Amino acid sequence: MEIFDSLDQKIQLLEEAYNLAIMQSHSLPDAAYHLFLLEAEIRDTIYRKERFSTLPERTECHLGNHPVKGPGEFVRIGNKGSFIVCNSCIGLIQQMVGTTEFEKNHALKNNSVNADIRTVLQPLIEHNLIIKSGKVWIIHDSVYFLYYKKQNKTLALNSWIDELYDRLEKLQQQQDAFKKIKDSLSGTYSQVFSLNAQIDDLKNKVSKIEDDSITYRCSECECWIKKKSPTFFGVYTICDDCKKVLSGIMSFRKAEEKFKLAAGTLKRDNARGKLDRYKERGLIKQSGSTWIIHEIVVMAVYRELPEHTVTPSYTAQNIPSSLLERSRSVYNKLKNSDDSKSEI
Ligand SMILES: [Zn+2]
Ligand SMILES: [Zn+2]
Numbered sequence: 311m312e313i314f315d316s317l318d319q320k321i322q323l324l325e326e327a328y329n330l331a332i333m334q335s336h337s338l339p340d341a342a343y344h345l346f347l348l349e350a351e352i353r354d355t356i357y358r359k360e361r362f363s364t365l366p367e368r369t370e371c372h373l374g375n376h377p378v379k380g381p382g383e384f385v386r387i388g389n390k391g392s393f394i395v396c397n398s399c400i401g402l403i404q405q406m407v408g409t410t411e412f413e414k415n416h417a418l419k420n421n422s423v424n425a426d427i428r429t430v431l432q433p434l435i436e437h438n439l440i441i442k443s444g445k446v447w448i449i450h451d452s453v454y455f456l457y458y459k460k461q462n463k464t465l466a467l468n469s470w471i472d473e474l475y476d477r478l479e480k481l482q483q484q485q486d487a488f489k490k491i492k493d494s495l496s497g498t499y500s501q502v503f504s505l506n507a508q509i510d511d512l513k514n515k516v517s518k519i520e521d522d523s524i525t526y527r528c529s530e531c532e533c534w535i536k537k538k539s540p541t542f543f544g545v546y547t548i549c550d551d552c553k554k555v556l557s558g559i560m561s562f563r564k565a566e567e568k569f570k571l572a573a574g575t576l577k578r579d580n581a582r583g584k585l586d587r588y589k590e591r592g593l594i595k596q597s598g599s600t601w602i603i604h605e606i607v608v609m610a611v612y613r614e615l616p617e618h619t620v621t622p623s624y625t626a627q628n629i630p631s632s633l634l635e636r637s638r639s640v641y642n643k644l645k646n647s648d649d650s651k652s653e654i
Contacts, residue, residue, distance in 0.1 A: 317355055321352060328348045343470065343515055346545070350526075353526075369394060371384060373606060374402075378397075379396065387588070387593075387606065387610045389610075392618045393615045394618070400592045403592060404595065405451040406441070407448065407598075409448075412454070426457075434467070434543070439456075441559060444564050448602060455546070467543050469544065531549060535547065535549050559604055560603060561601065569609075569613060576601070
């Protein structure tokens with residue numbers, strides 16, 4: 311059996327177990343934890359499969375600092391078009407909208423989101439899922455699924471890991487209370503026994519999370535997160551690179567201030583069509599009455615973007631699963647790209 315087939319089979323078996331666990335989740339204690347472990351194992355297997363199928367050299371997205379996912383899935387901007395922005399980063403940028411549009415898209419009450427940003431949604435600001443730009447707030451579409459779509463909103467922004475810690479802490483408090491009064495109570499033996507067993511079980515789960523054996527994947531760019539404790543909201547994860555991409559999104563006015571352009575420059579040049587190609591690529595857009603731009607556009611048009619040497623794109627697609635075939639196709643791809651390099 312080819313290595314790809316066996317990994318595929320493993321992924322399939324894990325997914326079946328995962329679906330079964332979802333169906334039983336109402337009666338399965340700590341369902342979120344078990345689902346997450348299964349998910350982690352699925353991700354780990356996919357990761358290994360990708361490592362097998364990925365060639366060492368690939369086109370890099372210079373905005374998000376990750377490889378471009380597939381052939382042609384990027385745009386070139388900047389001087390000589392050497393600055394590459396991948397479609398995944400563009401998608402991330404396009405999902406940022408003004409609060410009015412957000413409310414309209416999701417049938418929420420007028421001005422309710424602004425009020426929530428000042429209270430319950432505050433924790434999302436430092437992760438750039440919500441950004442203040444001058445007087446307006448810009449919000450990422452995922453906030454709808456993270457918060458508004460959840461039935462239990464009080465715990466919506468807690469991660470399932472926090473929930474495990476909270477439960478452990480509460481059980482330990484109960485254990486302490488029992489210890490203090492156990493001599494004056496009778497018939498507490500089985501309660502104390504069950505409490506200890508639950509605490510051991512939770513400690514075991516927490517240690518698995520802490521010992522770094524779980525792999526995490528960014529919910530946005532789907533890149534692997536190497537650092538130990540990534541940001542979690544529920545089961546949503548976002549990596550530092552994606553947060554950095556989001557940090558460059560701003561209103562025209564804020565961009566003019568940041569890059570010391572005369573007030574109104576962007577509005578005027580936008581009306582004259584000078585920014586059209588960036589608009590078509592989704593790096594500038596209008597949301598409600600606010601124009602939103604990514605700072606790389608301002609740098610490309612009015613300042614300078616760092617220049618990069620452009621490498622050809624190699625991807626795992628179309629590589630047959632047989633390793634022999636694979637190495638042959640790798641050789642041919644490298645050979646072809648060498649030929650095309652020499653033509654330049
Ligand atoms: Zn990217
Ligand atoms: Zn990411």
